[in-house]
Each structure stands twice: as C-alpha cells, then as structure tokens.
Amino acid sequence: GSSDGGSEEAEGNGNDNSNGEEAAGDDFSVAMVTDVGGIDDKSFNQSAWEGLKAFGEENGMEKGQGIDYAQSASDADYNTNLNRLVRSDYNLIYGIGFLLAPAIEEVADQNPDTNFGIVDSVVEKDNVASIVFKEHQGSFLVGVAAAMKTESDKVGFIGGVDSDLINKFEAGFRAGVKSVNKDIEVKVQYAGAFDAPDDGKAIASNMYSQGIDVIYHASGGTGNGVFAQAKDLKQNDADRNVWVIGVDRDQHEEGQINDTNVTLTSMVKRVDVAVQDVSTNAMNGEFPGGEVVEYGLEDDAISVATTNEEAMTDDIKTAVEDWKEKIVNGEVEVPSTIDEVKEFEDSL
Amino acid sequence: MSYVIEMLNIRKEFPGIVANDNITLQVKQGEIHALLGENGAGKSTLMNVLFGLYQPEKGEIKVRGESVKITDPNVANRLGIGMVHQHFMLVDTFTVTENIILGSEPRKKGTVDIKKAEKEVERLSQLYGLRVDPKAKIRDISVGMQQRVEILKTLYRGAEILIFDEPTAVLTPQEIKELIEIMRVLIREGKSIILITHKLKEIMQVCDRCTVIRKGEGIGTVNVPDTNPNELASLMVGREVTFSTEKQPAQPKEVTLAIQDLNVKDARHVDMVKGLNLKVNAGEIVGLAGVDGNGQSELIEAITGLRKVDSGEVMLNGKSITNLTPRKVTEAGISHIPQDRHRFGLVLDFPIGENMVLQTYHHEPFSKKGVLRYKEIYNKAKALIEEYDVRTPSVYTKARALSGGNQQKAIIGREVDRSPDLIIAAQPTRGLDVGAIEFIHKKLIEERDKGRAVLLLSFELDEIMNLSDRIAVMFGGSIVAEVKPEDTTEQELGLLMAGSKQQKAGGQ
Amino acid sequence: MFSNRLVNILIPLISVFLGLLVGAFIMLGFGYNPLTGYLSLWEGAFGDSYFFGETLRQVTPYILSGLAVAFAFRTGLFNIGVEGQVIMGWLASVWVGLAIDAPMIIHLPLAILAAALAGAAWGFLPGLLKAKLGVHEVIVTIMMNYIALYTSNALVRNVISDGQDRTERIPETASLTSEWLAALTQYSRLHYGLLIALFAAAIMWFILNQTTRGYELRSVGFNQDASRYAGMNVGRNIILSMVISGAFAGLAGAMEGIGTFGYQSVKGGFTNIGFDGIAVALLGGNAAVGVVLAAILFGTLKVGALNMPTSAGVPTELVDIVIAMIIFFVASSYMIRWFLLKMKKEGK
Amino acid sequence: MGFLDILQSIIGPAIFFSAPLILTAIGGVFSERSGVVNIGLEGLMVMGAFVGIVFNLTFIDTFGSWTPWVSIFVAMIISAIFSIIHAIASVTFRADQVVSGVAINFLALGLGLFLTKQWYDKGQTDMVSRPFYTTDVPLLSDIPIIGPLFFSGMYLTSYVAIALAFVGWYVLYKTPFGLRLRSVGEHPMAADTNGINVSRMRYVAVMISGAMAGLGGSVFALTIALNFSHSTIVGQGFMSLAAVIFGKWHPLGAMGAALFFGFAQSLSIISSGVPLLQDVPQVFLLIAPYVLTILALAGVIGRAEAPKAIGTPYIKGSR
C-alpha cells in the first residue's frame, strides 16, 4: 500500500464527474468487490484482480486511477462496497463470487445507470452481465487425468461446502473419471467449510490410507490440509503414488516438496481472462448486459495446468487434449449437476 | 524488661479515612498482649502494618529494639513475626501440610519433599500440642483444626512473635479452652503473643497487658491484673456498658415450631440429624447448644427449606412445612438470621437498600404487577436502617462496603421486620463488638416479649445462658437434654455438649 | 475537578481516544498518513446519507448481540453461544418468512417472534445443563455454535430450499426493509430493525432494573446461595437468563435474515455478529445504554474501515487493532481512573 | 476395511487434530490455575501461527531442516511476550480478564493480518516449504498392533504435546512453583501472607499460557495449514478453552479432553466411509463431535470446580 493513495483517489473521483455521464474511452473506469476471501485469496478474487490489472495496463490505468477494488470482511459488506464504488462513478463494477449475487441484484436495481458484472452466478438484469464458467468441463478433464494416473483405481473428491457451485466440480470430475474407466471408484466427501484445513487433512489422510491415490479438491483453504497430507506421505515414502489436483488456479507451488511435486495438475479457472474480456467489451460499448456469458474450454478461460511435466505424461496430455476436442465440438456433453452426473454414469 | 515489638506513633490512611492515627503499641518479651477496640477501630489494620501487608504513612516499628521497615510478609517472617488472620488464610483444596509449607517448601531435586514436610508438621504439632492431621484437606476439617493449622504455619516459619486476630470468634467453647492452653504453651516456649479479641473475659483470663484503641486512636495500655471488664469496656466504647441483658421471665404460649423424628443427611449422604424432636413455644427463646458439627446447621437448613428432609416432620403453628421451598417456609412465618452472613444473608453487590427486601421484593408495596417500586423499597430501607442503627454512608451503598457488625444489624432488621412467628438466629453476634452484641440481644428479647418464638443457635455458652429461656443440647444429631439456664452451670452444659454427663469435658 | 460521574463518562471517551492514537502511531510507523486514514474512515461511515444509513444498519445487529451477551453477563453467565443463536434466529425468521402466507401485520411479527424463539431455544439447552447438572455454560455454548452452523446449512440446503445455496427471498410481508428509510439514505439497507434493537435495549434495561424478575436474575448472578436463602429458584433463573439472552441473539439474527439480507444462505463459516457482540457488551459495560453506544462505535469503525483500503491504502485490519486497543483501555480503566485521580490531586 | 485399519485411520488424525489443542490447553490450565481467565487463547494461537509461518518462510535458508523446530520455538517466545499485554491488563491494571482476553483476540488477528499485508503485500502468506512431517518412531513402530496405531505416521510434535502435558502435571502438582501457582489461583491473599508474590506468579502463568498457545498455534500452522491467513486459526483457541474446563483445570484432564475432541472429529470424518454410517445425512456427522462433547459433559463429567479466585484481580488488603 502507499500512503498517498488517498489523494490520488480523491482526484480521480472529483474530476471525472465533471465530464458528464456515460463515459467511454479515456474516462472509462472499472472496479470490483471481493467476497470474504479477499483480494489475495490466491483464488478467483486474486485472479479477477489480475484480470483488471491487465486490463488497466492495456489502457494506461492503475489502482485508484481507472481501476480499483474493495474488499469485504463479511457478507454484510457487499452492498456497502458496491454502493461505494457506484458513488465513485465507476462505469462497470464486478461482484466476484456467487456470494455477491443478491447484493448485485439489489444494487443494480437501484442504480440502472451503472453496469455490473457478477462472477460465478446469474443475475437477470439489463445492466448486469453474468459471467459463469464451465468448471464442469475443466473438472471433467482433470478427472480424465486422475483416471489415467491412478494405479489403485480409486480416486477422491473433497468439496468445501456442499453447494451448487461445488457440485458442478464434483459432477464434471466424476464424469471425467468414469469416461476413462467406469470401474474406477470415486469417493466424494465434503468438509463442510472452506476454512478447515484440519478437516481437509483428516479427510485426505483417510482417503489416502484407503488406497485412493489421486484427490481433486475444490475446497479453498480446506485444501491446504489436503496438500499437507499428500506432501507428508510423499516425504515419508518418495515412491508412493499420491497426487492432489488443485483448483481455480495452478496450485503447483502448493505441491512442491523437496525436488518433486504432488500437484498432478490443476483445474484452472481464468477469471482474469473473463474479467479482462468483459471489461474490454464494455469499454468498446459492447457491454453484454442482461446476458449470461459462459466461459469455457473454447475461450481458454478454463484450462488444465501442465506445469508438472513429469507427472503429466504425454499420454495423459494427449488423452486430455482428445477429450477437450470432444467437449469443445459438442461430442460430449459434460454433466454439471449431481442428477445429471448420475444419469451420465448410468449411460456409460 | 525489654520490648520485642514497638510500634510507635503509627498512622495509616485509607482513601477518605484514617484507620490508625498515632497509635503506639509496645509488647514485652514473653507476654500475651491484648489489643482491644470496637469493630472498625483499626486493630486489624495495625496488625497488618506490623505484618507488612500495609505500609504506614507515619511512625516507626522496632523489633527487639532495632528499627525496621517491614515491606512485605516475607520481611515479617524473617523478623520472626507470624500472624493468624481474622479470616483464615488457608487454601481450601490443599492439605494441611501443603498449607503450612506454602512459600517455604522443603525440596528434593526440585520437587516438594512432602514426606519431610509431613514429618516436620508432626514434630511441631507434638511439640506444641497442636493436634492436626497433616494429610487432611482443609475443607474437610473443623474450624478449630484450621486455626491450629494457621498457628502451625507461623511456628513452621520460626515465628517468635505471634499475632492472633480475633481467634476465638469462630471457635466453640471447647476449642477456645484448647486455644488458651496452646497460647500458654507458646509463652512457656518463649514466644510473645498479641491477641485481638472482643471477649473481655478472655482478656482477663490470659492476658498480661491490654492496649485499647478507639476510632483509630490509641487510648492507652493497662495492666490486666489491675483492671476489670467494666473498665475495659468503657475504655473501649467511651461510655458505660451493661453486660448481662436484663429480661423478664418468659411467658411461653402455644407451640409454634414442632419437630418430630427428624432425619437429615448432609451433602455426602451422611446422617447428620437423627430422630430429632424439638418444640419451641411462642414467647420463649430456646437456645440450641452444642459443639459445632453435631447437626445444628443441617437442622436449621432443613427447617428453612434449604436442605431436604429425609424423614420426619416439621410443623409451624400446627401446619406441616416439611420440605417446602425456602420461599414457602418464609411466607409461612419464619425468619432466619443465617450463620454465614456473606454467603447467605446478603447479596454483597446489591445496595444495602435492595438487600432489605431480599425476600419481600415481590410483594406490595415493593413491587406491583412484577414491577419494582424503588421509592417504596428505599423508604423501607431507610426506616430500617434508622431503627436498627445500621451505619452506612447511604442506602445506596453496596452491602459489601459495610462492616460486619452493620451488615448483621441490617439482616436482623430485615428479618425481624417481617413480623414472623418464628425467628431462627444462628450465631447472630459472631465477631461483633460488645456494643453491637448488646443491641442485638436487646432486640431478640423484645421480639420474644412481643410473643414470637425464637430459636437461637450459638456456640457461645455465655450467650446461650444469658438469652435462653430453655436450652436444648444437641449432640450427635439429636437433642440429648433440655435444661433451664437457671438450673444449670456452664460446666454442666459443657459436659452435656460433649455427649456425657459423667466424664470430664475434653475427653472426646 | 472530576466528579465520580464525570470520570465514568470520561473513561470510555479517553479509551476511544487512546485506541485511535495507537492506530495513528501504527499508521505513521508504516508510512501512512493517519489523518488521511481516519478521514477516509469517517467518510466511509458518515460520508453521505448512504453510508450513514449503512452504518446504522450495521449497528442494529450489534446492539442486539451485545444485549444478548450483556444480559447473560449481568446474571453471572458467559454466553459465548450468541453466534450460534444468531444463526438460528436468522434461519427461523427467514423460514417463517417463506413458509407462511399472511398479511404483514401478522407475518412480520411472526417472523420476528420465530427468530427470538429459535435463539431462545438455542440458549435453553446450555441453561438447562448449567442449572440441573452444573455443566459449564462456556463449553456447551461453544459446541452449540458449531451445531447451529452445520444445522442451519443443512436445513437451508435440504429443507428450506431444494438443493440451493440459499433460500428464496422473503416476501415483502415478512420484511423489515423500508422504502422510506432506503429512500432517505440513498438506497442504503437501513431497515426498521433499528427501532426493534433500540426497543430491545429499553426492554433489557426495564427487565433487569425495574422488574422483580430482573431483581431475581441479578441476585442469582451475584450470589446463588443468598438467592436460594431468599426463596428464589436459582435453576429457573439461570435457564431464564440464557433463554432471554438467546432471544436477544435470535433477534439479532432476524435483523440480518429479514432486514439486511432477506434470505439465509449456506455459510462457509461464522457470521461473527455473535463474537463481536462479546466485545460490544464488554465495551458497553454490560448496561443497555452502554451497549447501544458501543454498538454505534463498533458499527462505525467496521463500516468506515471498508473505505480505508480504497481511499487511503490502509488495510482494514488496522481497525481491528484500534478496536482491540479501545477494549484494552476500557478494561484497564483502573489505570485511567488512577491517572485522573492523580491529576485531580495535583490540580488542587 | 479391517477393524485395525479403521482404528488406525481414526487414531492418526485424532492425534494430529488434538496436538495443537493439547498444547494450548495446558497453557490455559496454568493461566486459569493462577486465577487469570484466558479467553485470549484463540488470539495467542493466531499469534503463534503467524510467527511460526513467517519465521519459517524467512529463515528457511539459515536453519535448513531445523527450521520448523526453530520456528515453533520462536513462535513460543513471541507469543509469550505478546501475552504480557493480557497480564498487564488483568494483573496490574485490574482489568476484567474476559474483556482483556477478547481484546487479545482482536489484536492478534488484526496485527497478524496487518503485518502480513505489509510484508507480503497480500492477505495470506505463501506455503512454507519445510513444514513438519510425520515419521515412524524407530523400534516402537515395529511393535505389533500398538506400533502401527501409535508409533507410525505420527508427528513428533504430537509426542511433544503429550509429553508436555505430563510435564505440566509434574510442574503444577509436584514442584514448589506449582504449589505456589495453584495457591495464587485459590486464595491469593493466603499466598501473599505466605510471602508469595501474587502478581509475579500470575504474570508467569499468563506468559506460560502465551508460550504454550504460541506453540499450539505454530504447530497447527506447520503441520496442517502450512500458511497464514485470516482463516488459519478459526475456533481452535475456543476449543482449547473448552478442553481446559472439560479437563477440570488439570493438565492431564485437558489433554484427555483435547484427545476426546480430536477423536470425535476424526470419527465423524472417518464414519462416512464406514458402511453402516454411509447413508447417515452428512450434517449428523458434522455435528457429531460437538454433540458427543455435550453428551459427555452432561452424562459423565458434570460439575467442575474452577479455581476459587479465578477472574478476580488481587488487590492487596481487600477482602
């Protein structure tokens, strides 16, 4: 942080009012509100901000001048933060995370002249662009990788809180695994919280001890415990086959132990790509208001990390690429809910 | 003749009050020196100064002729000064030995050498005739034994000068006798003693000299053999004091309290009251005599609904009040001046005014439809405080800030004012000075004369003999004898209380 | 120079001042301008009618959770379970809001009542265990918090909604929101709950200080033996105290459920309204008026803090440090009192 | 799964869950036994986690494989120093100890996150590259049944925690220091008249609780969370406080209670794999540890007697 941020900000606000209302080009400004994870959650909040920064860089803006964010400490802060940014005359304001959907809905209603974007949820309003991701597609692909990697034919999925969004990850993953080999067992467990690394570790410990050798986690901070457990096993037995699949961004760094790495791959969700894309469109007067913009494999907004070159062998990479093809060209319809995945599994 | 202790012109202030003002106390080697004064006169404060708990604003302290600064109890210990406090300084959950060695423990490889400590305690208790069980927990032993532990604590630290702050207030007559014996042994062993007590008889009995203080000021020192209780009392109070309370013979009427075959267990399911029968008539005071621990407390708790009756019956005015709740018992017409005024008698953090309606707050005029009426409450409180001479800055003062004597007067005022049929007074004068005692005794007799029944529990034979119209002696959970005070002597009563008419007292 | 009364008023003021002073030094130490920092905090809380409205909205649940903790404290109990009681109250108000179809005059009071009852029920068990078995209320209430969190999540997901992450929005008939207040404060979420909270503070004062019931509760809080001696039913008073405390907490939940949010969602962690209530109560000296004032201070700092990173670059956590220091100084009032006394003496 | 496997998969997690709680609770016992309530355990754990992680990240190159051990040691020292704030408030300034503890909780989290943002320019630190790892204890792990259950795949810090519980018991119940400390919590004036410095004793006790909570927090961070963020320590301090009371203010009791919590937690996680319990709705498994605790309290443990003088500042000469 810098001590003179305040004055800069004040200037930025004070001046761009005088120019008039619907700004374009130079006067265009974008901001975002994080959910309780905060701007540096190493996950989608951080990714979104990176997208905004990239957008800013392209257009000669920086924090406090053209782009900015507001952090939320609790659910009650979303509205306040959104309104604060509205009051600062930002043209486009993102709510990052499905938790902000109700707040966006309300504030968008009250401020029809401002444009909003909601990430990971759908809000049907003319001045709101709903940005969603096809996490199930990415999860499908890491499921493929898991199925190819497992030696015990047992893989695991650890979710944070049992919710629609996380179910989407589970569904895609299960479908991916089963598509490769329907005899592979997928064990699913939800920790009940996104901030319980101890539970994450215990669940992982239990799964690994049951012979599961690949675990895909979609559980935020709870996942820290999963990495801790995998690395511990690796430390004790360098030859043991234990893998974690990361989520949201490339969690390669988290898996590093000595000179090997337990992160097989990660389901990377490029919130930054989406945010940058929507912002650019909006600046050019093509704001997708009222639309649901879906980002998926085809936009490179969902991808599978291949940082761990040793682990992601060529045949895995090839298989992943093949399935990706099939998904992108519509040959395979990836299920996105628990009901759908059950149907999907039955159809195999 | 040399002085072991000289406190010269001591002044000690508390915020807003001068507790000690220019007091001089000189104690000779080998004497028992009494310190006498009303409640709040400043005795404890003076002794706490000597023991290093308080620092005096002015004055000099000399020990064996040398001027010293006693900055904390450690220094006092080193100088050979030990103190047995008015309120015992014992850790309830520790054993006797642990309490005695606390702060100067014998060690073995960094641990407490408890074996050695126990041996030392045994040795000291043999030497001075202080019977204690080294392994017992404090909370399981009698008050008398606790006091012996306190004395052992000072001896263990090699005290040569012992301060006793009101040691007899909490003891039974038997225990007092033992204590006096112990003090004589201590003197024989070359110790010196400062004794604080309100009981003039004890001073006359054991002390060599007596220093009197009044309202924080030293009045003077007298040779005990050259004086008498009346002189001491008037020195202390500043006026003449009458001792034995004057009263007319009782005129007992109908039976108010009738107890039949009562059995009560204590918290540990031990039978404490066994097949007890007792009657108290309107217009008489029945004194309940007995050594502490013979079921008196349980009996009173059972009558007042604080403890469950196992079997038997308690009747008030012919109606059963067995196992009613305390509230129903109260409303049936019983008042209770409890033994432990801090634990039961008062909510110390309430203003004294609110304490005056502790059982009646839910009645008119103190409340109406569940809403308190403070005006009525405080009017009542003011009236009672006036009538019962409770000295307090105001009715809004927290009960905690009053002295024990004034707290007790407030409780008595509250209990008597309800016009009950039966007043149960448990040790109503414990720890109070003669002025306060006189007042309380007068009140109880007044109530008797108004036709109320009074059940008086006391460990003071004096009080029992003076006040009672009939004495019931309690031993082992039942009433073993009923006597009239005019037909008996303290001697005989003591024997009855010990559970035997034949044997000499002290043989239990 | 200082009367006793004056000292009692001065102490909290001095504490707040000292707390802010410490915050200022920290800002200075890390290269921020404290003036800018605090100015942005002020702006964030009172900058315009919107923020003022939001601050008051935030104050509302704080008053009630503070009252809950304070009420228990006054009767000798430490209710750490306010957090769980808030969650249950929140849930109940929303549930009744959704499940029942009735005109506002019935529906709204019913929803509020349900919240109070749910909170009360959550306080009842610890009270009962304390009264009957002597089980320490601190442990039981801590456990009840977790049970509330998980139970509420499960109910939201499986019973009240069908498999969603949050319930529907409650209808207008069960809502505390107010067009009028919102319009007055430029669409802040200020709602009628504030009146309920203030009324509750008056109720607490009335119950404790003006009724025979309150007399009993206070008496039991100070001295159980004397209370028994005086004919009071100690066990019943302990239970009642926890029930009333829980009811206040439940109302705090309703403020969120049918006031601020209008729905209940699956929560990844605690709301902190209950935990903050402990600080509010203690800061307010466990008295009704004190709690209201402390809640105002707390709400102001919390809402104002949101503006600090944006307009002064100062992390919001600075406010937590300031709050901690204020609590610390209030707790250490003995030192301040001593200091004032010394000044008084020297003044003479 | 065989019975032994199930046991093994319960006991392992139970013990690593418990270790941080055990450590923190032992400290809590010391503080409360001296008469100082410590609601601030949560904050002290936060401080421990923060220091442990930051030190580990910063000095990894200096201390190499000893880094985690040095880290928890430093966390212990810093948390002990940090806890002096609580001691000053509640002993010297006669503050309400609950209030002061609450302040500690706010302060630790606020300070930890504030400094994280200052130093790392983000809200959470990176993951440490050298946390603690489990090991098999040589020889002992070869004992049949017992070996696999209790001596393989364990963190050494867990043994440290259990050992310290016994050390805590020894110190509190066998040494002069312990006797004095307990007397200060029961009857400070008695202690004072026996020449024991009540304030100093309480300062020491509070600092011991700071040190132990620092240890607990850093062990949690370096075995389980591996980084520091606002959600690293969420409620573990309160659970430790519960363990103190549950364990009746006794170091071994507190250890037992913490192990009970760990066991219940672990059980609820493992149950989802046990055939019989597979179809039980998940919420029942989630709340099971807490319900079990309440049942245990209500059924078996019941009334616990707190140190008599707990929560009251000692003012010389008052009664």
Ligand SMILES: Nc1ncnc2c1ncn2[C@@H]1O[C@H](COP(=O)(O)OP(=O)(O)OP(=O)(O)O)[C@@H](O)[C@H]1O
């Ligand atoms: N801790 C204290 N704080 C303020 N004032 C005190 C304190 N202790 C004693 N006092 C004051 O000092 C005076 C003397 O009290 P002290 O306890 O010495 O009386 P005492 O002679 O021992 O009385 P008693 O016979 O009742 O024991 C009291 O009247 C009281 O006003």
Ligand SMILES: Nc1ncnc2c1ncn2[C@@H]1O[C@H](COP(=O)(O)OP(=O)(O)OP(=O)(O)O)[C@@H](O)[C@H]1O
């Ligand atoms: N903490 C205190 N603050 C102010 N005054 C006090 C305090 N403690 C004691 N006092 C004063 O000291 C005086 C004597 O108190 P003390 O407790 O010695 O009375 P007492 O008659 O000896 O009662 P008891 O027999 O129960 O000890 C009282 O007048 C009281 O006002």
Ligand SMILES: [Mg+2]
């Ligand atoms: Mg006295």
Ligand SMILES: [Mg+2]
């Ligand atoms: Mg005295």
